[in-house]
Amino acid sequence: QKEVEQDPGPLSVPEGAIVSLNCTYSNSAFQYFMWYRQYSRKGPELLMYTYSSGNKEDGRFTAQVDKSSKYISLFIRDSQPSDSATYLCAMSAKAAGNKLTFGGGTRVLVKP
């Protein structure tokens, strides 16, 4: 079983729709959960950062973590064409200087 699994997509939605992304993981030691956005041939850009289980909202973005199910989600409301990118989940077991384990990324296309 892969340590972090993420549907590669592509996920195509009309502008204004809600985008729903998720990752599953197998390592119960993961406590820190992140979502990154990556445009083609660019570096990952942090969108959301959460610790342990729960929800976090930031503007149009909502991140959810369910440690009991080893499942994390990212929701993007009122999606825009500029949200078209690859979304990567990432996880870490420790707070500092520790490696992030990434999912393979989901490609999202928001059509005008």
Next chain:
Amino acid sequence: EPEVTQTPSHQVTQMGQEVILRCVPISNHLYFYWYRQILGQKVEFLVSFYNNEISEKSEIFDDQFSVERPDGSNFTLKIRSTKLEDSAMYFCASSDGGIAANVLTFGAGSRLTVL
């Protein structure tokens, strides 16, 4: 907004040659990292660096790889004898200490092509 700067943006080299990839992390950050992404594959951790020493490294980071922070501002990744399978995008990242230590800021990447 502070950013992580990487050079070169693209380097083409012959198999067996040495390559040095350079990074200027965000100035007040304490932790430094190299990741790589082979085309179409996951972003993979290579190494983390803190307090002038390696704090963690992956199985990929073998004796062919080394990192250095020679002057307090630059952070370099050296590949001693490149192989075809080293062709990838290499990302440098840095993070602050404390509760922000897991908040990594990535550079735009250096594309390495080994022929």
